[in-house]
Amino acid sequence: MEVFERIELRRFVGRELLLWLWFESEVFEGTLSTKQHGSFGLWLEGRLVLSAGQEVTTIKGTIPGQHREAKEALLRGKMPDLASLHLAWADHDATLTLKAETLAIAGLKLPRKEPDAAPTGEGTTVPVRRAPRRRAAPAEAAAELAAHEANEELYERMRVTREIEEILEALYRDFLALRLGPAWSELVIPALEAWTLGDDVDADDYGTARTKALAAAGPKGATRR
Amino acid sequence: MPALRGSLTYSRFFIDTSEGATAQKAAVSDDFREKYMRAIRLRAMRPLEAEDEDLERSGWCKVAEPFEIELHYDDVFCNEYVALGFRTDRWQIPGPILKARVREAEAAYLEKKAREKLGRKERAELKESVARKLRKQSAPSTRMVDLVWSMNDGIVRFFSHSDKAAGNMTELFHRTFGLRLVAEAPYTLASRLGLTKAQESAWQEIEISVLAKEAS
Incomplete structure (x- = not known):
């Protein structure tokens, strides 16, 4: 199989990734974890689009995955096209929409930036003001300061973006370890089918079996709990 | 963006x-x-x-x-x-505007030359000239x-x-x-x-997972 075919004929893997994230976020009640990142919150929030060919179902709401139409769409053979996710890690919250077939990100709202603060020594804090490095004409100094702040802003935004991408990549790595091994058909598919039909999935049993499967898949695999 | x-x-x-x-x-x-x-x-x-x-x-x-x-x-x-x-x-340049201006330019050209028809080359040159004029008037x-x-x-x-x-x-x-x-x-x-070698070959073999249980 040529590289081109491995890319183009396997874009559906992105749809299965979204399905798996949706499933796991419900089974584990919005708390996932990876070996690299420990526990963090992840759940569907805002928008979920499922499709099969020309038929598209769009669900909007606080928890779109729990709408009746969502599971019904799955039972009609539709798979997620895109899903809006809420990610909560450390003290941060971010929301984004992940597109299945390109893994492109839309509407990523980064965590609100805490204002820089320095202690005053009296138990209060004041924002840090950055002065130009040298005395310059006011216009020149203002431009220099603006450029410096723009650079800092860019650096910080890219740093946090990368942090979010690393969490998504760690989840994708776990997904691949399951998807490309025997655990997919033996463990994940039966659990997915039960969940789609509205049957109970025992989170502890599934979690234990999943941890074993990831450990068996290799050192890159993560554990849950 | x-x-x-x-x-x-x-x-x-x-x-x-x-x-x-x-x-x-x-x-x-x-x-x-x-x-x-x-x-x-x-x-x-x-x-x-x-x-x-x-x-x-x-x-x-x-x-x-x-x-x-x-x-x-x-x-x-x-x-x-x-x-x-x-x-x-x-x-x-909006198509209808270009079309209308070209038509006007063609009519003026034919009248000036006292002719009834334009050659293909003349038509193309007129169109390019009109388009350039329109470009100068816009951004x-x-x-x-x-x-x-x-x-x-x-x-x-x-x-x-x-x-x-x-x-x-x-x-x-x-x-x-x-x-x-x-x-x-x-x-x-x-x-x-x-991907490990086994995963790479599994990638080539995988097929779409089917969960559908109901006929649509």
Whole structure:
């Protein structure tokens, strides 16, 4: 199989990734974890689009995955096209929409930036003001300061973006370890089918079996709990 | 779609691994930033003029500033990041207006020459002349998409989901830096994260999972 075919004929893997994230976020009640990142919150929030060919179902709401139409769409053979996710890690919250077939990100709202603060020594804090490095004409100094702040802003935004991408990549790595091994058909598919039909999935049993499967898949695999 | 403020909408591209060694080599050489800066300036945006033959043109500008096309080192390099704007100018003369003006010009030409028909070449020349006049009376549309290249991990974030813009950007990126970009996809990311031999062969065999239990 040529590289081109491995890319183009396997874009559906992105749809299965979204399905798996949706499933796991419900089974584990919005708390996932990876070996690299420990526990963090992840759940569907805002928008979920499922499709099969020309038929598209769009669900909007606080928890779109729990709408009746969502599971019904799955039972009609539709798979997620895109899903809006809420990610909560450390003290941060971010929301984004992940597109299945390109893994492109839309509407990523980064965590609100805490204002820089320095202690005053009296138990209060004041924002840090950055002065130009040298005395310059006011216009020149203002431009220099603006450029410096723009650079800092860019650096910080890219740093946090990368942090979010690393969490998504760690989840994708776990997904691949399951998807490309025997655990997919033996463990994940039966659990997915039960969940789609509205049957109970025992989170502890599934979690234990999943941890074993990831450990068996290799050192890159993560554990849950 | 801005990189510097608001929410972020972007596609990721990776430096082609088959050329990764070239990228690394360039990155460790002492003067790579100067070389890149020269290459970027060489392909900075040249705004479209009415007399130009091109109907569309792309080039680099300052990130978030489509009309700043004189690029300085500090505009482009921010630690390990290269930040640029990908600007595209395009003439967009509405078809019905062009058609009507061409018709008027043809009628005036025929009257002046006291003839009844135009040759194919004459018609094409008249159309071009009318289009140029219309271009002089208007301004090209300008679009800009931010781009941030993280040189440490070889990721380019392009702040748009447009396939056409991405295609033009990857071409200009290659002409500028000599590096090919590969668009993110489930396979390219899997491959970059590292698939074992068994996983690589499993990838080639996998089929779509079917959960449907009800007839539609």
